[in-house]
Amino acid sequence: MRWWREIPPATGSAVMATGIVSVGLHLTGPEPLSLALLACGAALWLLLAAAFALTFLRDRETWTVRAATPPALTAVAATCVLGTRFSLSDRQGLAFTLLALAVLVWPGLLGSVLRHWRRHLPGAVFLVCVSTQALAVHSATLALTGQGGWLPWPALGCFLLGLVLYGAALVRFDLRQVLTGAGDQWVAAGALSISALAAAKLASWQGWTGPLHDALRAATAFLLCLALAWYLVLLAAEMRRPRLRFDVRRWATVFPLGMTAVAALTAAAVTGWTWLHGLGTVLLWIAAAAWALTAAGFLVSRLPRARSAADGH
Template sequence: MATGIISVGLHLTGHEVLSKILLAVAALVWLLLAADFVTLLARDRARWTAAAVTPPALTAVAATAVLGTRFSLLDWQGLAIALLVLAAVVWPGLLVAVVRHWGRDVPRPHWGQGLPGGVFLVCVATQGLAVLAATLCLAGEGDWLGDAALACFALGLLLYAYALLRFDFRQTLTGAGDHWVAGGALAISALAASKLTAVPLWTGGGHDALRTLTFVLLALSLAWYAVLLAAEVARPRFHYDVRRWATVFPLGMTAVAALSTGVVADVPWLRTLGRVLLWVAVAGWGLVWVGFAWARAGGPRGGAPVPPLPDPGAPPQTPLLKRRRG
């Protein structure tokens, strides 16, 4: 997801060679993860099922949609359509499993409690489908894709609100990286809105409403960006954690949303802002790769061991539960 969206941003800013290099990296990683996904399903169905009901499972949909969007911009429409079909087939099952798990097994959060930033992946995955469908519609692959994109976009906004009610806002100061998805989900929503604004299916009031909504969503995502950046400065977290990739994705997505909105709405300063934010995302991408390599090196030269990913759908561990287990 992170590498793919930065590849999109580099394409939008004219750095085509570097964009294609990162596209190749993203495609290779996608293939490796897809192979791992299938292998786990075949060899350990129980473990696969347990993982499938947690929000991180929806990265499979979001990553596929981001990769398909980049291939569409490369004018490889057949491959982009295939990836859209694959993402659309996987998406409803995973989404329903995650939402049902919340309703059945996860207690309703109270003030001061909640889930980490991965909770917003229900929105990210849905808006990823909207972005890819709208991109294909703009490429001339069918007007019905514009209608499908609009439906996914609207559902994605509802899912964002649903996730926001379950998010632990303390994560902005204590999160290991995935708390940035709170802003990244709005950024991909703004990108979807900008794509829909460019689709010629809606004119008059409909077009104006989409344009206004694009600005509102982008402004909210930039506000999240400022808050999260300030929290990083106030409470530095320098150690490597695999969830830092979930920081890079919102950095890149915010940049791409600003670039796309600047082009569609013809606002030059947004294009400039998008370029600046893109290089911030590239720097973050490079730092996380260094952290990944350092942690993988292990031994006395390696970084701190990478903690296992928590289950975002697991109920919070209260002192009472701990005493009972003891």
């Protein structure tokens, strides 16, 4: 039984989507629902981690091929999103462990993806930015709890590197994917949203003073505005050319929806734009509805396979 071969790396975006919606619900209040999604995301992460490890140990050729593609970086981003959520629940030991795991696998996966880059790539290309900014958000979140006072400095480095990687990804992104993509085109917006969240988290740390703090506040506002602009463009494209059939890459739509909501909620206090909290709340419930629809689509898509397996048995 080699079930792990059937799980594509893009499935990691399901953990990212589930984790970030859980974070948003934690920020806005429905804690039981947030914890339920956290449990769901953690269970799926364990399954994917087992598949990742088994493929590495037993099918190195397949692992190497997959590690060269941008979706492989969902392993880093998903781990950091869950770690951030655990940190918000005051599980700092577990959050530090997940950060260590993410830091361990990030350089190798990022290097492998960058070595195999080409032109006219789908939206998953922006995962080079998302995974790097996820490390910044995770580290800054831990620092804001009073743990690891040294973490804001490497977090700042990851934030700046993430911005560079976003620019590099943008020139390789096939803009036709805005109208034709199967879901991961939304990562173009999600990468800016997580960059805005990283800036907001860093700006919230009391260790910065003077120009650096002001620059991070300005970066938060600027990046969030860019993310919202992308959000509107992608939404208009979806309305012009609906893509209703389920695809695993639709989880890569839910993640940016949730990340934009969380970025707006967090940026409200940093920028002083209180209206962002209301906007973030609305966007969060849109993301939660998208999560529910995507989960339903996944379950429906699995029914034919389940029936075939039963008939074969």
